[in-house]
Amino acid sequence: MQTQEEQNAADAAFAARALSLLADEPVSAALEARILGDFDRLAAAPSLAAKLAQAIRRVSETIWPGAPLWQPAFVLALSLILGLAAGMLVPSSALGRDNSDVTQTASLDAPPQLDLSAGEL
Amino acid sequence: MARHLPKMLSLARRMLSDRAEAEDVAQEAFLKVWTHAARWKPGKAKFETWLYRVTLNQCYDRLRRKPALELEAAAHVADPKPGPQKALEDTALAAEVERALASLPERQRAAVVLCHYRDCGNIEAAEILGVSVEALESLLSRGRRTLRTKLAHLKDL
Numbered sequence: 113m114q115t116q117e118e119q120n121a122a123d124a125a126f127a128a129r130a131l132s133l134l135a136d137e138p139v140s141a142a143l144e145a146r147i148l149g150d151f152d153r154l155a156a157a158p159s160l161a162a163k164l165a166q167a168i169r170r171v172s173e174t175i176w177p178g179a180p181l182w183q184p185a186f187v188l189a190l191s192l193i194l195g196l197a198a199g200m201l202v203p204s205s206a207l208g209r210d211n212s213d214v215t216q217t218a219s220l221d222a223p224p225q226l227d228l229s230a231g232e233l
Numbered sequence: 234m235a236r237h238l239p240k241m242l243s244l245a246r247r248m249l250s251d252r253a254e255a256e257d258v259a260q261e262a263f264l265k266v267w268t269h270a271a272r273w274k275p276g277k278a279k280f281e282t283w284l285y286r287v288t289l290n291q292c293y294d295r296l297r298r299k300p301a302l303e304l305e306a307a308a309h310v311a312d313p314k315p316g317p318q319k320a321l322e323d324t325a326l327a328a329e330v331e332r333a334l335a336s337l338p339e340r341q342r343a344a345v346v347l348c349h350y351r352d353c354g355n356i357e358a359a360e361i362l363g364v365s366v367e368a369l370e371s372l373l374s375r376g377r378r379t380l381r382t383k384l385a386h387l388k389d390l
Contacts, residue, residue, distance in 0.1 A: 123377035130330045130384055131349045133323065137242045143256045147234060150264045 234263065237281065240350050241288050247346040248292040250335045258295065262288040278360065285351060285361045289343055296339055326387065333383040341376030344369055 114122070158166070169181065176184040238259060245255035245262075265287050266273075273283055334342060340362070347358050359369040 120374050120377075123374065123381050126381045126384075127345060127377040128349065130333075130380060131247075131346070133327045133330050134247070134334075135327065136239065137246045137252070137255065139238050139242055140256070143242075143259065144234075144238070146256075147238070147260050147263050150260065151267060154264070154267050 237284055238263075241285070243350045244285070244346055245288060245292055247331075247334060247350070248289070248339070248342060249295060250331065254295055258288060258291045261291050265291075279357070281353075282357055282360050285347070286363070289347070289361060292343070293339065329384065329387060333380055336383065337376050337379055340364075341372050341379065344372035345376040345380065348373060 172179070172181050172184045176187075241259050241262060242255055245258040246252060249255050249258065262284065266284055273280065278286075334346070337345065343362060344358065347353070347361060348355075351358065351361070353361075355366050355369055355373075359366045362369060362372075364372070
């Protein structure tokens with residue numbers, strides 16, 4: 113009578129013999145070439161940072177063709193700073209009174225004020 | 234790549250019983266490993282463990298896409314040696330083994346094949362399969378027992 117451990121060991125030895133009958137899979141040159149091709153394609157593909165730099169360069173070429181990248185970047189940054197400074201420093205009273213909540217009454221809405229007894233006619 | 238590809242291919246071939254699919258799996262596994270190389274944490278898992286885990290997951294994905302395992306296809310052996318009677322007998326024997334292996338539930342098959350081809354310890358195999366060592370031992374024990382029962386009629390083993 114075999115113990116559980118002996119039986120497991122016998123099963124393992126049997127499985128090893130059975131699996132050793134199966135031939136190893138040879139690696140074809142075509143498969144190697146496919147995998148290496150994938151690697152080359154991946155290596156050649158631009159990274160996210162490179163794609164971002166390319167997009168920035170494209171935008172800069174559109175707004176200021178032929179200029180080095182720092183020039184449009186500088187102008188953009190300067191206008192942003194000026195805008196923010198103006199927003200903070202110019203007092204709000206200088207921008208004019210806000211009359212948006214005042215109801216304007218048109219003269220046509222009022223009842224006609226016609227005095228016939230005035231005698232001017 | 235040259236170090237791992239033969240074993241990865243054998244593992245995938247035994248899991249899927251299909252040479253062409255096994256090649257696709259090996260190719261996809263390498264592609265995935267290269268694409269997601271940044272996700273691999275050196276201190277967390279060995280590179281080989283991660284590589285074989287990716288390969289096995291690719292096999293599971295393909296097995297789930299198959300409606301049913303084609304046992305007839307599983308019996309096909311890639312490299313039958315023509316000629317003497319012994320070679321033909323070996324081929325038939327290998328076909329029987331392959332059919333028995335293909336009929337195992339996928340987790341048991343993965344455990345048996347992984348431990349045979351990867352030749353790794355139970356701790357690493359359990360890590361690759363994503364189960365505890367006890368669960369792996371149970372899978373191995375049941376898989377090997379079933380394999381032996383199915384092939385009990387073979388005198389040459």
